[in-house]
Amino acid sequence: xxxxxxxxxxxxxxxxxxxxxxxxxxxxxxxxxxxxxxxxxxxxxxxxxxxxxxxxxxxxxxxxxxxxxxxxxxxxxxxxxxxxxxxxxxxxxxxxxxxxxxxxxxxxxxxxxxxxxxxxxxxxxxxxxxxxxxxxxxxxxxxxxxxxxxxxxxxxxxxxxxxxxxxxxxxxxxxxxxxxxxxxxxxxxxxxxxxxxxxxxxxxxxxxxxxxxxxxxxxxxxxxxxxxxxxxxxxxxxxxxxxxxxxxxxxxxxxxxxxxxxxxxxxxxxxxxxxxxxxxxxxxxxxxxxxxxxxxxxxxxxxxxxxxxxxxxxxxxxxxxxxxxxxxxxxxxxxxxxxxxxxxxxxxxxxxxxxxxxxxxxxxxxxxxxxxxxxxxxxxxxxxxxxxxxxxxxxxxxxxxxxxxxxxxxxxxxxxxxxxxxxxxxxxxxxxxxxxxxxxxxxxxxxxxxxxxxxxxxxxxxxxxxxxxxxxxxxxxxxxxxxxxxxxxxxxxxxxxxxxxxxxxxxxxxxxxxxxxxxxxxxxxxxxxxxxxxxxxxxxxxxxxxxxxxxxxxxxxxxxxxxxxxxxxxxxxxxxxxxxxxxxxxxxxxxxxxxxxxxxxxxxxxxxxxxxxxxxxxxxxxxxxxxxxxxxxxxxxxxx
Ligand code: PRX
Numbered sequence: 001x002x003x004x005x006x007x008x009x010x011x012x013x014x015x016x017x018x019x020x021x022x023x024x025x026x027x028x029x030x031x032x033x034x035x036x037x038x039x040x041x042x043x044x045x046x047x048x049x050x051x052x053x054x055x056x057x058x059x060x061x062x063x064x065x066x067x068x069x070x071x072x073x074x075x076x077x078x079x080x081x082x083x084x085x086x087x088x089x090x091x092x093x094x095x096x097x098x099x100x101x102x103x104x105x106x107x108x109x110x111x112x113x114x115x116x117x118x119x120x121x122x123x124x125x126x127x128x129x130x131x132x133x134x135x136x137x138x139x140x141x142x143x144x145x146x147x148x149x150x151x152x153x154x155x156x157x158x159x160x161x162x163x164x165x166x167x168x169x170x171x172x173x174x175x176x177x178x179x180x181x182x183x184x185x186x187x188x189x190x191x192x193x194x195x196x197x198x199x200x201x202x203x204x205x206x207x208x209x210x211x212x213x214x215x216x217x218x219x220x221x222x223x224x225x226x227x228x229x230x231x232x233x234x235x236x237x238x239x240x241x242x243x244x245x246x247x248x249x250x251x252x253x254x255x256x257x258x259x260x261x262x263x264x265x266x267x268x269x270x271x272x273x274x275x276x277x278x279x280x281x282x283x284x285x286x287x288x289x290x291x292x293x294x295x296x297x298x299x300x301x302x303x304x305x306x307x308x309x310x311x312x313x314x315x316x317x318x319x320x321x322x323x324x325x326x327x328x329x330x331x332x333x334x335x336x337x338x339x340x341x342x343x344x345x346x347x348x349x350x351x352x353x354x355x356x357x358x359x360x361x362x363x364x365x366x367x368x369x370x371x372x373x374x375x376x377x378x379x380x381x382x383x384x385x386x387x388x389x390x391x392x393x394x395x396x397x398x399x400x401x402x403x404x405x406x407x408x409x410x411x412x413x414x415x416x417x418x419x420x421x422x423x424x425x426x427x428x429x430x431x432x433x434x435x436x437x438x439x440x441x442x443x444x445x446x447x448x449x450x451x452x453x454x455x456x457x458x459x460x461x462x463x464x465x466x467x468x469x470x471x472x473x474x475x476x477x478x479x480x481x482x483x484x485x486x487x488x489x490x491x492x493x494x495x496x497x498x499x500x501x502x503x504x505x506x507x508x509x510x511x512x513x514x515x516x517x518x519x520x521x522x523x524x525x526x527x528x529x530x531x532x533x534x535x536x537x538x539x540x541x542x543x544x545x546x547x548x549x550x551x552x553x554x555x556x557x558x559x560x561x562x563x564x565x566x567x568x569x570x571x572x573x574x575x576x577x578x579x580x581x582x583x584x585x586x587x588x589x590x591x592x593x594x595x596x597x598x599x600x601x602x603x604x605x606x607x608x609x610x611x612x613x614x615x616x617x618x619x620x621x622x623x624x625x626x627x628x629x630x631x632x633x634x635x636x637x638x639x640x
Contacts, residue, residue: 007423007501008391010400014373018286018420020434025418029434034461036435037063041275041464045074047244050271054461059482062248063272063464070242071251071274072149075313076112077242079105083289087318090292091138092337094185094324101138105316108142110238115146115229117236122177122208122227126151126243129175129253131206133166133197135159135184136323139212139229140299141309143179144252151243152177154252158300159184159193161581163200169255170204172265173471178206179229183215187328194219247271253471254302256408258480259493259511261524265471268411272464273306274314276412280433281311284402285345285374286419292341292371294320296334296348301519302408303378306465307347311412326352331359335367346394347376347404349518350386354548357389364393374419375401379518380550381506387426405429405506407492408520409481411465414438414458415504428503436463438504440496445485453497453507458490466490512605514543514551516584523605526553526586529579530572535560540595542609544587552587556595556608556632565591588612590635594628612636 015021029036038053041064050067079088084106091101103111124130130152134140140156147154157169159181170178180197183190197209198220211219212229245251251270258264281287285307293312297303299321312319320341326334326348334356338346356363375395382390382403391401401424405415415438417423417430424430432438437459440448448454458466470477484491495507509515512523523541530539537558543551557568569589576584596604599622610617611633620626 007425008400009422009424010420011398014286014400015420017288018418020283020418021420023421025421025434026431029436033435033437037275037461037464040279040435041067041271044069044275044278045078050247056460056488059478059487060468061460061462061466064247064275067247067271068244069247069271069274070149070245071270071310071314072112072145073242074274074278075145075310076105076109079313079316080109083316086289086316088313089138089141090318090320090341091136092320092322092324092341094188094322094328096329103138108145111138111142111233112145112149113238113240114233114236115142116149116240118232119146119152119177120150120240121236122232124150124152124177127153127250128177129153129155129173131166131170131173131175131178132156133159133178133180133193133200134212134299135181135193135214136298136321137181137184137212137214138321139179139181141321144299144305144309148251149240149242151245151249153250156252156254156300156305158298158581159191160298160583161300162578163196164579165581166196166200167202167204168263169265170201170206172255172263173253174205176205176207177210178208179210179212181212181214182219183217185215185323187325190215190217192217192219198222245270248468250468252305254305254408256302257513257520257522257525258476259513259522259524261522261526261528262476264476264480265473266408266467267469267471268465269468272466273411274310276463276465277306277310278314280412281307281315283418283433284404284413284416285311285347285376287312287315287317287345289316291317291344292320293317293345294322294337294341294343294347296322296326296346296352297378297518302406302411303347303349306412327355331356332363332366335363335369338369338372339367342371344371345374345376346372347378349379350377350382351380351517351549353377353382353386353390354550356394357386358548369394369396372396372399375399377401377403378406380515381508382427384426391424391426400424403429405504409467410458410463411467412463414463417503423501423503425499425503428499428505430503432504433463440498441485445489448497450500451497453495455484455510456492456494456496456504456506457485458492460488462490514553516543516551516553517549519583521553521580521584523553525580526555526576526584529575530555530557533572533575535563535568538595538603540603540605540608541586542605544609544612546587553584554612555586555589556592557589558592558595565589588639590632592628592632592635594625594631596623596628596632597625598622599624608632
């Protein structure tokens with residue numbers, strides 16, 4: 001790799017073998033994006049080719065209109081020709097003493113078809129919603145693909161979410177079937193997942209629960225409702241004809257946090273998502289037959305859907321999934337996994353990289369990481385120091401580092417540098433993916449020049465994999481994405497700027513959504529949860545910087561009756577655990593007499609945040625109650 005004014009370029013060897021070697025692809029994609037994507041779609045197998053590439057009926061749009069396909073035909077059947085006995089999936093369990101599981105393309109094909117047949121026999125039809133609440137086991141991949149095989153819509157729920165979070169997702173989507181496990185390993189302990197299911201499905205429409213036996217823990221069982229996975233697939237045939245899906249038929253729903261505590265049941269359709277998942281993986285990770293790809297994200301998040309499952313399969317590569325935590329039972333675990341399997345392409349989040357960085361000296365000296373060829377980062381801004389650490393200590397200065405920007409809504413990567421082209425610039429995500437048009441606008445909608453921060457938007461024809469709606473909620477869809485600049489401009493809710501080369505740097509979100517260890521959480525959602533506590537009058541939650549997790553929430557609470565800080569903390573943390581799960585523990589909780597407010601009663605979260613970080617508070621004349629500031633400052637300083 002050469003170093004040139006802080007811009008890095010790929011080495012000759014990588015450049016020569018890359019799918020994309022030079023800038024001409026950007027010119028081609030920019031000239032006529034619709035034609036460009038239309039051409040790319042031809043690399044996918046269609047039962048019936050699309051008649052028209054793009055139709056725009058703002059704020060709705062369609063891609064590959066009239067096309068018929070099934071994503072599993074592309075992910076599985078297609079690979080049987082040349083890769084029948086090639087390893088598709090490697091599963092690394094958390095316990096060190098346990099054997100890994102290896103599934104070839106043919107194994108995976110048969111397992112998917114068996115489950116697909118079983119689902120059909122149990123009454124699941126095209127368009128039905130199926131909840132999947134599974135940890136990182138091969139069965140989670142099989143379940144998603146089995147749904148897609150028969151045209152059922154999968155709703156994967158992160159297994160670390162609580163029963164209450166599961167319930168909301170099942171209720172909102174009216175799923176009648178759920179696939180889960182008895183339990184799983186997390187940091188040496190067995191988590192009883194079935195217990196959360198028994199609680200979470202109360203008050204939902206779920207009639208059948210399929211249970212994978214993983215940890216062998218004791219679980220309660222409801223006859224006629226609960227079914228063992230093993231039993232239901234036992235007699236099923238290993239052939240199942242793929243359902244013919246229209247390009248615009250829904251493939252899956254994934255819930256995300258929107259602004260003000262809203263849940264967004266994000267809808268993705270089949271044709272556009274398939275094309276984008278396939279081509280972004282091929283070009284950004286430069287997928288080749290000999291690759292071993294490890295995307296560390298849990299399948300409960302968008303990254304786990306697109307790059308943990310669909311994209312590697314669509315490209316016929318071998319991919320790895322890991323049940324445990326990357327630093328368990330020791331901080332070397334992630335590095336050992338890379339060496340054990342000879343991982344070539346490693347895709348993870350800055351929060352994990354910062355955790356690896358903590359053990360810098362020991363690990364980076366011990367491991368040579370000779371198999372690695374490309375590194376990826378996703379989910380939050382990666383700062384310069386961490387970028388350099390990852391690039392030098394893990395990639396040993398020879399692996400291109402692709403920082404990839406996207407959102408659950410975009411279905412796949414939309415901004416990054418391509419590994420065979422570059423340039424890679426620390427803390428900048430890169431250029432818009434070929435065929436995608438971005439702009440950075442001021443509040444009035446004027447396009448901003450180089451180095452000026454503004455709102456990041458996507459212009460028509462958007463992206464084939466961009467969401468098509470919020471499940472049964474057109475109003476939320478319009479308001480969230482298509483109201484700031486009219487119905488022809490997609491608003492990302494991110495602030496960004498570009499440098500003179502057009503490389504984009506993401507500054508952060510403009511709404512109340514924060515990123516805790518890469519997970520998207522709305523502070524409004526947390527406030528709603530905390531306000532349910534009978535002794536809370538009002539509260540304010542905001543994100544503050546954290547050295548490992550990127551951001552963490554802090555909480556200011558006004559109580560009705562006196563209560564000890566210790567007790568309040570315990571009860572509020574329990575409440576969050578119950579409603580969301582253990583992933584968003586607040587860093588600090590402060591009990592205060594009053595919260596700073598404007599005369600119209602709006603809580604000034606900005607001032608609270610600055611009090612915490614010690615930045616200048618700015619103009620306080622907007623406050624109706626400036627006298628509360630001193631008391632809050634004292635509480636922060638004394639942590640009382
Ligand atoms: O703020 C951006 C940040 O994550 C948001 C999307 O979150 P989520 O839907 O959970 O993402 C799932 C798949 C990535 C974005 O609006 N974000 C994502 N990638 C980056 C990023 N911020 C900076 N750099 C990135 N590479």
